[in-house]
Amino acid sequence: MHLSRFVACVLFAGWVVPHVVAQEWNQWRGPSRDAQWAGSSFPTKLTGNLKQVWEQPHAQSYSGPVIRGDLVYTTETVDKTDERVTAHRLDTGDVAWTATWPGAMAVPFFAASNGDWIRATPICDAEHLIVLGMRDVLVSLDPTTGDEQWRVDFPAQLGTPLPSFGAVCSPLIDEGFVYVQTGGALVKLSVTDGAVVWKTLENAEGMMSSGAFSSPTIATLGGQKQLVVQTREELCGVDLATGQPLWREKIEAFRGMNILTPTVIGDRIFTSAHSGRAQLFSVSKAAGGDWVVDEIWSQKTQAYMSSPVVIDDTIYLHAKNQRLIALSIEDGSIRWTSEPFGKYWSMIAAGDRMLALDETGELLLISANTEKLEIIDRTQVADNAWAHLAIHGNRLIVRDLSALKVYEFDE
Structure with missing residues (x-):
């Protein structure tokens, strides 16, 4: 991987974050794919402190916007026939380049309300911008x-089935491989060819x-660096060199x-699924070499599409x-539940x-409070915003269904 790694493991927000890379929002859920940001401080308020720089x-x-250097990249489905990638200058919004290819598809009628446009967030390193299109073309x-x-x-090429709902997985780059x-x-x-x-x-x-809804991440569990991934039915650890599954755990869904990206907390993994349960597992390697997966706790909270964040000893x-729920990492107890928000x-x-x-x-600015939901400030920044929020320095990058928008705040 061409991004430099400044530590293999740092202490951040009270728990261990593996494989942290230089702070650049270059992929799904940020530098380490866990939506943790150490590149700058958040504003103390949003109202009167958030200025729109440009909109295109x-x-x-x-798919969420990603940033590398002075460029921000976004995707779109054009006229229900083509997929297009556009690179904008982060400072001005000027178009640096575009690339287009045939790639649209229709989803089943019962899912049509969720749209039939490109879904996966790209990933960018110094030499490659990797994009997965709806028709499972990487x-x-x-x-x-923008040259291909x-x-x-x-x-x-592989004879794999076309995903019925379109390709969703956001690709991952690590040490020269995708x-x-x-x-x-x-x-x-x-990644070379x-x-x-x-x-x-x-x-x-x-x-x-077929057609997984989750995106993989990389973690060191039981002393071994591995791919952590969710299929439609299982949570799995996979050997990076051989592709051999190291361990597998059935997930009710x-x-x-x-859908969630697995949340790694030290040697533990949190996940939750639609109509399933919220679960925390420990992953270790026994003296004889066998992998051991233990369920630490399981409780009734059901996730849908939104992957959580961890701050100190709490999962949000x-x-x-449609409620924000604060869960104790230690025992899974619900510390509080908010009123409903969006989907x-x-x-x-x-x-x-x-x-x-x-x-x-x-957009909501929220304090990590284990007693109650504490909203510091809130403001409207978009319409119909299903793409993941991105951040770069003191700039917020927002992608809704009709535009890419960049905002700036005072640090």
Whole structure:
């Protein structure tokens, strides 16, 4: 991976965050894929302190914006026929380049209300911008010019099924390789030329089992660096070199709606699924070499699409019932439950505060309070905002269904 790593493991917000990279919002949920931000302080208030720098119109997309250097990248589905990537100058909003290819598809009628446009958030390093399109085609672009470097059509080249709801997984880059969940398997590729190294966790075809909704992360568990990934049915640890599953844990989910990115807390992993349960697992390696997965606690809270953030000893989860819920890491007890908000939140944590973008476009500044929901301030920044919020220095980057917007705040 071309991004420099400044430590293998740092103490942050009271718990251990593995594999922290330089602070640049270059991928899904930020530098370490856990929505933790150490690049700057959040503002003390939003009202009167948040100024829009620029706005550029775009067609629909659910994929979050990513930043590398002085460029911010976004995707869109154009005229229900093509997918387009655009690089904007972060300071001015000027278009640096665009790249377009055929790539649209229609989702099943019962999911049409959730849109049929590109979903996966790209990832960018110094030499590659990796984009997964709706039709399970992975494209590598030069991040400076937009020139195509390589592409892999997974259904055509690997024979994997086309995901019924469109490809969702946000790819991950680590040490010269790309990892992504396709319509039929978890795949490792060379970032240099797209050559497939291995595929694993293959699943049967079918609307309820193929095409994972979750995105992978990397963690060191039981002393071994590994890929942590959720299929439609399981939470798994995968050997990075061989693709061999190290351990697997069944996750209850309605129609395979196992969506959250796994939240790694030291040697523990938190997850929750639609119509399932909230669970915390410990992962360790026994003296004989066998992997041991123990459920530390399990309780009734059901997630939907919003991955949580962790601050100190508390998990903050926007749940299926549209409420923010504070869960104790120690025993899973519910510390408090808020009133309902929208259907989706993207959240970023920094120190003892978090920013949350509601799908209605309302931005909330929240204090990490274990006694009650404490909203410091709130303001409207977008409309229909299902893409993940991004941050760069003292700038917030917001992507709604019609535009990319950049705001600036006083630090």
